[in-house]
Amino acid sequence: MITKGDMHMELLELDLVFEKLIKKQAKYESNLLGLNLLISRLQRQYSANQTPEELERCIGEMKAFFDKFNAILKSDIEALRSL
Amino acid sequence: MFVDLNQAIDLINQGKILHIAADESLLDKLPKGKWIAGTTPYFITEQGGITSKDKLFVNELSCAEDYKIMVYDKSDILDLPKDAFSNGMTILVIPFASEVAVYYAKEAPYSSNLLMNPTIGWISGYDLSTDSCAKVYDGSTGQSYSNKAVALHICLPKNQMASIGIVNIFSIDENDTIIEFPEDALSVKKCLVNGKEVLLADYIAENNIDTRLPLVANYNSVLVNVSIKSVSKENHTVDFYAPVFSGKEYRFARPVSDYVESFNNNLHKFKDVKPVFSCNCILNYLYGELDGMATPPFAGPVTFGEVAYQLLNQTLVYAEIINS
Numbered sequence: 448m449i450t451k452g453d454m455h456m457e458l459l460e461l462d463l464v465f466e467k468l469i470k471k472q473a474k475y476e477s478n479l480l481g482l483n484l485l486i487s488r489l490q491r492q493y494s495a496n497q498t499p500e501e502l503e504r505c506i507g508e509m510k511a512f513f514d515k516f517n518a519i520l521k522s523d524i525e526a527l528r529s530l
Numbered sequence: 531m532f533v534d535l536n537q538a539i540d541l542i543n544q545g546k547i548l549h550i551a552a553d554e555s556l557l558d559k560l561p562k563g564k565w566i567a568g569t570t571p572y573f574i575t576e577q578g579g580i581t582s583k584d585k586l587f588v589n590e591l592s593c594a595e596d597y598k599i600m601v602y603d604k605s606d607i608l609d610l611p612k613d614a615f616s617n618g619m620t621i622l623v624i625p626f627a628s629e630v631a632v633y634y635a636k637e638a639p640y641s642s643n644l645l646m647n648p649t650i651g652w653i654s655g656y657d658l659s660t661d662s663c664a665k666v667y668d669g670s671t672g673q674s675y676s677n678k679a680v681a682l683h684i685c686l687p688k689n690q691m692a693s694i695g696i697v698n699i700f701s702i703d704e705n706d707t708i709i710e711f712p713e714d715a716l717s718v719k720k721c722l723v724n725g726k727e728v729l730l731a732d733y734i735a736e737n738n739i740d741t742r743l744p745l746v747a748n749y750n751s752v753l754v755n756v757s758i759k760s761v762s763k764e765n766h767t768v769d770f771y772a773p774v775f776s777g778k779e780y781r782f783a784r785p786v787s788d789y790v791e792s793f794n795n796n797l798h799k800f801k802d803v804k805p806v807f808s809c810n811c812i813l814n815y816l817y818g819e820l821d822g823m824a825t826p827p828f829a830g831p832v833t834f835g836e837v838a839y840q841l842l843n844q845t846l847v848y849a850e851i852i853n854s
Contacts, residue, residue, distance in 0.1 A: 483752045484639075512646065518854030
């Protein structure tokens, strides 16, 4: 069973992947519409304001999304780990 | 399910949580209850596409543990996720051509909270052979609105989650001409075509582009359509059913020779989906001549715009409940 602590560790591990996605240095296509729309919006948001603060905000949004929808994002998390 | 007025009244009186689509003349006769609705006389039922003012399309949300019905206008529509249940889904219905519809179309894609709440819905419409107006209904009060949106927020059990999806029959050629816009707009004159500034209306005329084809943008592999409402040769303006956004690259969709075949080819991938709600666009219904044609596993109202978090055009949208 995955605990809250495990989930927190998982998301910490994904920080770098989220950063790559937001900066368009990596590409990932999910089967989940909401995740694809989120990646697209954050890429656009960061592209318009390429500051460390904006990047932090964008990563924060990604983490919040994965935290909330963790239960249906397991295959995405696995795939993202290998990016 | 596609039911007559008495069957719909029975479902309401049994206390079911319902989403309803029907002609205004039927919705006006429904008793108060746990339902929301929007107007349309067009449907794609399990038996096929039909125009009807005698029947109602009803989605029973038996998966819901709890519900809230809320009415929104331009000032608070983006607060919708704050009202939603922490684990749930929202069905949103907005009247066509209302201020709140235009505002939602332009602002929802920028909302930081919206993607945190699965939101599905549609733009209500009317019989195109009449000059009536689109409405939405809050069944808890019986009140109808032509200038406000209505939302049904449902709460799901802990072991379930809502998932929103779309079916877009259109595709693009990545090597095709890129069209960009200087600002977010529902009506445009100028655009950049492969980096060169032109009048879009003139470009469409000069290149003999079929305006039944939408402009398509790629949102991280999700193709999002923007349909053309009208082109004015006199004013050199092009009006859209949803906004185009600056910073996005658009291409005209590839022509579709056979809509029904295209739908069938696309729907094959979705045969295992068990939608609790779906709707399809009036432009697909009309251009694709879907009258009499079914689109299994999807059935629902035919709409003047579709909502899958944000406003979409010429797209089938659906929601399913997944065991998590």
